[in-house]
Amino acid sequence: xxxxxxxxxxxxxxxxxxxxxxxxxxxxxxxxxxxxxxxxxxxxxxxxxxxxxxxxxxxxxxxxxxxxxxxxxxxxxxxxxxx
Amino acid sequence: xxxxxxxxxxxxxxxxxxxxxxxxxxxxxxxxxxxxxxxxxxxxxxxxxxxxxxxxxxxxxxxxxxxxxxxxxxxxxxxxxxxxxxxxxxxxxxxxxxxxxxxxxxxxxxxxxxxxxxxxxxxxxxxxxxxxxxxxxxxxxxxxxxxxxxxxxxxxxxxxxxxxxxxxxxxxxxxxxxxxxxxxxxxxxxxxxxxxxxxxxxxxxxxxxxxxxxxxxxxxxxxxxxxxxxxxxxxxxxxxxxxxxxxxxxxxxxxxxxxxxxxxxxxxxxxxxxxxxxxxxxxxxxxxxxxxxxxxxxxxxxxxxxxxxxxxxxxxxxxxxxxxxxxxxxxxxxxxxxxxxxxxxxxxxxxxxxxxxxxxxxxxxxxxxxxxxxxxxxxxxxxxxxxxxxxxxxxxxxxxxxxxxxxxxxxxxxxxxxxxxxxxxxxxxxxxxxxxxxxxxxxxxxxxxxxxxxxxxxxxxxxxxxxxxxxxxxxxxxxxxxxxxxxxxxxxxxxxxxxxxxxxxxxxxxxxxxxxxxxxxxxxxxxxxxxxxxxxxxxxxxxxxxxxxxxxxxxxxxxxxxxxxxxxxxxxxxxxxxxxxxxxxxxxxxxxxxxxxx
Numbered sequence: 001x002x003x004x005x006x007x008x009x010x011x012x013x014x015x016x017x018x019x020x021x022x023x024x025x026x027x028x029x030x031x032x033x034x035x036x037x038x039x040x041x042x043x044x045x046x047x048x049x050x051x052x053x054x055x056x057x058x059x060x061x062x063x064x065x066x067x068x069x070x071x072x073x074x075x076x077x078x079x080x081x082x083x
Numbered sequence: 084x085x086x087x088x089x090x091x092x093x094x095x096x097x098x099x100x101x102x103x104x105x106x107x108x109x110x111x112x113x114x115x116x117x118x119x120x121x122x123x124x125x126x127x128x129x130x131x132x133x134x135x136x137x138x139x140x141x142x143x144x145x146x147x148x149x150x151x152x153x154x155x156x157x158x159x160x161x162x163x164x165x166x167x168x169x170x171x172x173x174x175x176x177x178x179x180x181x182x183x184x185x186x187x188x189x190x191x192x193x194x195x196x197x198x199x200x201x202x203x204x205x206x207x208x209x210x211x212x213x214x215x216x217x218x219x220x221x222x223x224x225x226x227x228x229x230x231x232x233x234x235x236x237x238x239x240x241x242x243x244x245x246x247x248x249x250x251x252x253x254x255x256x257x258x259x260x261x262x263x264x265x266x267x268x269x270x271x272x273x274x275x276x277x278x279x280x281x282x283x284x285x286x287x288x289x290x291x292x293x294x295x296x297x298x299x300x301x302x303x304x305x306x307x308x309x310x311x312x313x314x315x316x317x318x319x320x321x322x323x324x325x326x327x328x329x330x331x332x333x334x335x336x337x338x339x340x341x342x343x344x345x346x347x348x349x350x351x352x353x354x355x356x357x358x359x360x361x362x363x364x365x366x367x368x369x370x371x372x373x374x375x376x377x378x379x380x381x382x383x384x385x386x387x388x389x390x391x392x393x394x395x396x397x398x399x400x401x402x403x404x405x406x407x408x409x410x411x412x413x414x415x416x417x418x419x420x421x422x423x424x425x426x427x428x429x430x431x432x433x434x435x436x437x438x439x440x441x442x443x444x445x446x447x448x449x450x451x452x453x454x455x456x457x458x459x460x461x462x463x464x465x466x467x468x469x470x471x472x473x474x475x476x477x478x479x480x481x482x483x484x485x486x487x488x489x490x491x492x493x494x495x496x497x498x499x500x501x502x503x504x505x506x507x508x509x510x511x512x513x514x515x516x517x518x519x520x521x522x523x524x525x526x527x528x529x530x531x532x533x534x535x536x537x538x539x540x541x542x543x544x545x546x547x548x549x550x551x552x553x554x555x556x557x558x559x560x561x562x563x564x565x566x567x568x569x570x571x572x573x574x575x576x577x578x579x580x581x582x583x584x585x586x587x588x589x590x591x592x593x594x595x596x597x598x599x600x601x602x603x604x605x606x607x608x609x610x611x612x613x614x615x616x617x618x619x620x621x622x623x624x625x626x627x628x629x630x631x632x633x634x635x636x637x638x639x640x641x642x643x644x645x646x647x648x649x650x651x652x653x654x655x656x657x658x659x660x661x662x663x664x665x666x667x668x669x670x671x672x673x674x675x676x677x678x679x680x681x
Contacts, residue, residue, distance in 0.1 A: 029146035030499045036091075036141035037501055038176030040267055052299055055398030058504060062175040063206065063280065065289075065504045067394045069401060072499045 010076040019078035026075035090168035092139035099226035143183040161249035171201035190246040205281030324371035362538030376422035377519040385510035404491025416446030435496035450591035461611030574668035575622040590636040632664035
């Protein structure tokens with residue numbers, strides 16, 4: 001298990017930065033959907049932009065770009081530097 | 084023989100389905116499933132084979148409604164072949180679904196769609212190696228272009244010949260569960276062996292467009308500008324078409340039907356011509372606008388802009404229990420509520436869809452605008468008129484927000500909002516036409532009976548008992564108008580206006596016609612004077628408030644019923660809008676009396 005202190009939620013990533021997905025949380029439905037969209041453990045994730053007024057995040061994983069809300073993004077933990 | 088089509092959202096599944104089967108796919112109800120599935124037939128080596136279009140899913144093992152439906156279908160319905168379609172340019176994650184399908188143990192065929200895009204982005208796939216490792220035929224295609232369908236048909240026929248008797252999936256849960264742990268590892272291995280992904284994403288066009296269209300400051304103004312232009316285009320084309328169609332139907336009525344029914348008793352003639360035939364006309368008049376609306380919708384959705392709009396508006400809409408797509412549809416409702424409600428099909432979460440359906444009817448549509456333009460011209464000075472119109476638009480927005488806030492607890496959306504932002508692409512003309520045509524047919528099929536019934540019922544109300552002047556005080560609707568006075572007098576609506584509201588329940592397009600009958604003034608200018616003599620401006624504004632907020636038209640009710648599949652939701656929409664209309668009109672009318680305005 002990675003140390004909790006090394007990881008931070010996806011929502012802390014700044015636009016233009018990349019990170020590696022360390023773990024997925026939240027309920028089973030969310031976890032399965034995230035995996036199906038390519039957000040699996042060990043994948044590189046790139047934050048393209050954030051919407052105004054605490055709106056959704058625009059991210060890229062592999063060949064897929066998607067938006068996700070911050071409430072869902074807090075369940076994704078990342079390590080900022082590539083492993 | 085039966086084949087089932089499985090695929091992810093955004094993989095071009097419907098395009099493939101429509102292309103292979105033609106757009107004449109009937110909708111079937113399936114035993115044990117609460118949804119309608121499209122079904123079409125394909126001719127394979129002289130044999131007719133059924134293809135069933137299952138809802139788009141991300142994960143065979145997922146927990147969404149659609150994912151459960153697909154599992155239930157596979158467990159209960161024997162099929163000869165599973166046809167799986169995935170987006171080749173996103174093979175790095177979508178191949179996961181192929182591995183899950185492989186675990187089901189049914190004969191399957193894998194289609195890698197959007198081959199053109201994959202090539203453009205630098206994704207190389209060794210289909211032969213993939214086919215060997217997955218133990219199923221693999222084809223790289225671009226369903227957008229019809230040239231690929233010959234090869235697809237040959238491959239399907241060959242796969243069916245080898246398939247054996249139709250089977251359902253036994254022990255589906257266990258099969259999926261058993262493979263779950265090894266799935267990610269197998270996916271990585273398979274990608275490593277058969278797929279070459281580009282080092283950097285080559286889609287600079289999308290990158291550049293997003294920088295502009297999702298710009299923190301420019302994004303929203305550009306979005307509103309795009310919506311405004313779309314609107315203008317739809318109505319610049321749609322309204323003349325609507326009028327032309329109306330004239331043609333009218334002409335046919337006077338030239339052919341009237342002489343034909345000349346010998347029939349007056350009552351029968353009235354019922355058939357003014358009731359039934361006009362009812363059909365009312366439905367038909369919507370068709371051109373619906374067609375154009377879906378043409379525009381196809382561009383907005385298939386180009387990838389719809390999910391960008393959702394991104395821009397989501398911060399606001401999330402607080403109302405809706406999402407950005409609800410906003411786009413509500414905006415479209417300002418043209419016509421009916422196609423906007425049909426358009427909610429892009430949302431897969433039921434709660435979200437129903438909430439959006441409850442909100443859309445408060446969008447001030449073009450038919451209501453017509454009534455308001457007439458009444459403001461008749462009762463207000465031009466300067467005041469503009470302010471009156473503006474206030475009605477404002478109230479329309481407020482009513483929608485209020486409705487969302489009140490009902491968001493009742494219709495929560497349980498699915499997380501994870502929307503793909505696909506690369507920008509332009510749909511082919513054929514794709515757009517097929518889509519629009521399918522929607523028009525769908526509307527005609529579901530709404531006509533309901534609307535015609537309503538139109539005939541209102542005609543009877545206005546013309547019974549025998550021999551009364553239509554819509555007069557002695558007719559059933561006139562009596563209804565008087566009977567409703569205790570309820571409607573406090574909001575300033577007299578019996579005559581009540582009858583107009585009864586007309587308005589069918590469609591706001593016929594409110595002015597109704598008023599003309601009631602005031603016995605065929606000329607619109609004269610009607611305006613008659614109205615101004617009969618009612619005060621506060622009564623007129625109260626009437627407009629009520630008209631704005633109560634049930635927009637029977638067609639809207641009909642599509643809410645057919646899309647939600649629930650009478651409860653339909654009745655809720657009707658009663659809530661009546662209640663809100665009454666309350667708002669009451670507050671205004673009584674308030675204005677207290678202020679001494681009237």
